[in-house]
Amino acid sequence: xxxxxxxxxxxxxxxxxxxxxxxxxxxxxxxxxxxxxxxxxxxxxxxxxxxxxxxxxxxxxxxxxxx
Amino acid sequence: xxxxxxxxxxxxxxxxxxxxxxxxxxxxxxxxxxxxxxxxxxxxxxxxxxxxxxxxxxxxxxxxxxxxxxxxxxxxxxxxxxxxxxxxxxxxxxxxxxxxxxxxxxxxxxxxxxxxxxxxxxxxxxxxxxxxxxxxxxxxxxxxxxxxxxxxxxxxxxxxxxxxxxxxxxxxxxxxxxxxxxxxxxxxxxxxxxxxxxxxxxxxxxxxxxxxxxxxxxxxxxxxxxxxxxxxxxxxxxxxxxxxxxxxxxxxxxxxxxxxxxxxxxxxxxxxxxxxxxxxxxxxxxxxxxxxxxxxxxxxxxxxxxxxxxxxxxxxxxxxxxxxxxxxxxxxxxxxxxxxxxxxxxxxxxxxxxxxxxxxxxxxxxxxxxxxxxxxxxxxxxxxxxxxxxxxxxxxxxxxxxxxxxxxxxxxxxxxxxxxxxxxxxxxxxxxxxxxxxxxxxxxxxxxxxxxxxxxxxxxxxxxxxxxxxxxxxxxxxxxxxxxxxxxxxxxxxxxxxxxxxxxxxxxxxxxxxxx
Numbered sequence: 001x002x003x004x005x006x007x008x009x010x011x012x013x014x015x016x017x018x019x020x021x022x023x024x025x026x027x028x029x030x031x032x033x034x035x036x037x038x039x040x041x042x043x044x045x046x047x048x049x050x051x052x053x054x055x056x057x058x059x060x061x062x063x064x065x066x067x
Numbered sequence: 068x069x070x071x072x073x074x075x076x077x078x079x080x081x082x083x084x085x086x087x088x089x090x091x092x093x094x095x096x097x098x099x100x101x102x103x104x105x106x107x108x109x110x111x112x113x114x115x116x117x118x119x120x121x122x123x124x125x126x127x128x129x130x131x132x133x134x135x136x137x138x139x140x141x142x143x144x145x146x147x148x149x150x151x152x153x154x155x156x157x158x159x160x161x162x163x164x165x166x167x168x169x170x171x172x173x174x175x176x177x178x179x180x181x182x183x184x185x186x187x188x189x190x191x192x193x194x195x196x197x198x199x200x201x202x203x204x205x206x207x208x209x210x211x212x213x214x215x216x217x218x219x220x221x222x223x224x225x226x227x228x229x230x231x232x233x234x235x236x237x238x239x240x241x242x243x244x245x246x247x248x249x250x251x252x253x254x255x256x257x258x259x260x261x262x263x264x265x266x267x268x269x270x271x272x273x274x275x276x277x278x279x280x281x282x283x284x285x286x287x288x289x290x291x292x293x294x295x296x297x298x299x300x301x302x303x304x305x306x307x308x309x310x311x312x313x314x315x316x317x318x319x320x321x322x323x324x325x326x327x328x329x330x331x332x333x334x335x336x337x338x339x340x341x342x343x344x345x346x347x348x349x350x351x352x353x354x355x356x357x358x359x360x361x362x363x364x365x366x367x368x369x370x371x372x373x374x375x376x377x378x379x380x381x382x383x384x385x386x387x388x389x390x391x392x393x394x395x396x397x398x399x400x401x402x403x404x405x406x407x408x409x410x411x412x413x414x415x416x417x418x419x420x421x422x423x424x425x426x427x428x429x430x431x432x433x434x435x436x437x438x439x440x441x442x443x444x445x446x447x448x449x450x451x452x453x454x455x456x457x458x459x460x461x462x463x464x465x466x467x468x469x470x471x472x473x474x475x476x477x478x479x480x481x482x483x484x485x486x487x488x489x490x491x492x493x494x495x496x497x498x499x500x501x502x503x504x505x506x507x508x509x510x511x512x513x514x515x516x517x518x519x520x521x522x523x524x525x526x527x528x529x530x531x532x533x534x535x536x537x538x539x540x541x542x543x544x545x546x547x548x549x550x551x552x553x554x555x556x557x558x559x560x561x562x563x564x565x566x567x568x569x570x571x572x573x574x575x576x577x578x579x580x581x582x583x
Contacts, residue, residue: 032444033444036448037451037452040445040448040449040452041458044459
C-alpha cells in the first residue's frame with residue numbers, strides 16, 4: 001500500500017467543516033490534545049508502517065531536514 | 068530480619084605470602100552476575116577466583132524482578148527453586164492514570180513452562196543463595212575484601228589487589244569484570260561508557276507493611292497522590308514493598324532521602340502511616356554501554372558493560388543473559404575446543420542484546436518522563452485514549468518487561484517450523500513425561516529430535532522426544548518431525564525437518580567458529 005496523496009475524500013469541504021466543528025469551543029490546549037488523539041486513532045486505523053512513515057515525511061516537508 | 072548484613076569473613080589469600088600459580092579465570096565482583104558466572108564456569112569444569120571489595124550482600128532490594136529466562140538460568144546453576152520458592156510470583160500489572168485504572172495486563176505465560184513469567188525477590192536474597200552455592204563448590208575461590216587496584220594485560224591478565232592484610236597480585240588467562248555500573252576495571256582501562264543520562268530523579272524505597280496487598284505490579288501516571296509525576300509499587304516477600312517515585316530533575320537528593328521527607332510521600336501512596344522504612348535511595352538513570360564487551364583478556368558482563376533504567380527489569384536479567392552466553396564459550400576456548408573467534412560472538416551477540424534492552428528502557432523512560440511539551444501531550448493523550456479504545460493500550464509504556472533477545476545471523480533454518488523457536492531464539496520449555504525439557508538439556512550441545520530419526524553425530528548428545536501437543540505447537544507447527552541443534556546456552560543454532568550428519572556437523576562447526 002502506498003500513501004494516497006491525491007484527493008480521496010468524496011466531499012472534502014464537508015469533512016473540513018466537520019473537522020473544524022469538532023474543535024469548536026475548545027481551548028487551544030484542548031484542541032491540541034484532541035488533534036493528538038486524532039493522529040493516534042487514524043494512525044492505528046491505517047496500521048501500515050510504510051504508509052505512516054510516508055505520511056510523517058510528507059507532513060515534515062517544509063519544516064527542515066528530518067533528523 | 069529482612070536483610071541480614073552479617074559480614075562474610077576475610078580469609079588471607081595465599082598470594083599474600085607467595086605468588087599464586089596462574090589462574091584460568093579471575094572474576095571481579097561478587098554481585099549476582101559475578102557469582103552466577105563463577106557457578107556457570109564451575110559447571111563447565113572451569114575453576115575461578117572471585118574478588119569482591121566488600122563483605123556483605125547488597126544493601127537494599129535493588130534488582131527485584133527475575134524473568135522466566137533468568138529463573139531458568141538460575142535453575143541450571145542450582146538456585147532456581149530457592150529463588151522461585153522464596154520469591155513472590157506475580158503476573159498482573161495494573162496501570163493507572165490520575166485516579167482511574169486505565170487497564171491491566173496479565174503476564175501469565177502459556178502453560179507448559181517450569182518457571183513462571185516473573186518472580187520478585189530482593190537482590191540480597193538472590194546473592195545469599197548464590198554465595199551459598201559458590202561456597203559449596205570446590206572450584207570457586209570466593210575472596211571478600213579483596214579490592215582490585217590495578218589491571219594490566221598482555222598474553223595474560225594481571226590484577227593488583229589490596230586486602231586488610233596488604234597487597235598482592237594475580238595472573239589469569241581471562242579477567243571477567245562483573246564490577247557493576249561504576250566498574251573500576253572499566254575506569255582503569257580508560258574505556259568510554261557512552262550513552263545518555265535522563266534528567267530526572269527517582270526516589271526508590273523499600274517499606275515493610277502488614278496487609279493483604281495482592282501480588283501485582285501497580286504503575287501510576289500522574290496520580291493525585293503525587294501530582295504530575297509517576298509512581299510504581301511492587302510486592303516483595305516478607306511484607307516488603309518497593310516504591311519508585313518520580314521526583315523531577317530539580318529535587319535535591321540530600322533533602323529527598325531524609326526520612327521526614329520520604330515518609331509523608333509514601334503515606335500518600337499507600338494511604339496510611341503503618342509501615343517501616345527499610346531502605347531509601349535517590350537515583351538518576353542512565354542508558355550506556357561499552358563499544359565492545361571483550362577487550363583482549365578482559366571481558367565485561369552485566370552493569371559494567373551496559374546500564375539501563377530499571378523500568379522493564381532489563382538490568383539484572385540482561386546481565387544473567389551475558390553469563391548464559393559467555394560461560395560455555397569461555398569454557399570451550401579455555402579447553403581448546405574453540406578458538407578466540409567464539410568470544411567475538413559473545414561480544415557481537417550481547418552488544419545486540421544490550422542495544423535491545425537500552426532501546427526498550429529508553430523508550431519506557433521517555434514515556435514516563437516526557438522531555439518536551441509535545442512529547443507530554445502525546446503521552447497524556449495515549450493514556451486518555453487507552454481508557455476508551457483498546458488500540459492505545461499497547462502504546463502505554465510503563466516498562467517493556469525483560470525477554471531474551473533473538474540473536475541475528477544464525478544457522479540453517481526451515482521457515483515452515485514455528486517462529487518462536489527460530490534460530491537465534493532460546494529454546495522453549497515443555498513438559499515431558501518425567502519433568503521438563505529445560506532440565507534435560509544440560510550445558511552441552513544437544514540435538515533435539517522430535518518425532519523422527521536423526522543420524523548419529525560425533526560429540527552431540529541426542530535427545531529423542533515423542534510428539535506432544537506442546538512440542539508440536541512450539542517446535543513442529545505443521546511439520547511431521549523436526550531436528551533442532553541447541554547450543555549449550557539453549558539457544559537454537561539451527562533446525563531442519565530432516566538433516567544428514569554432514570549438515571548437522573557443519574552447523575555445529577560454524578557455531579564453534581563464532582560464525583553464527
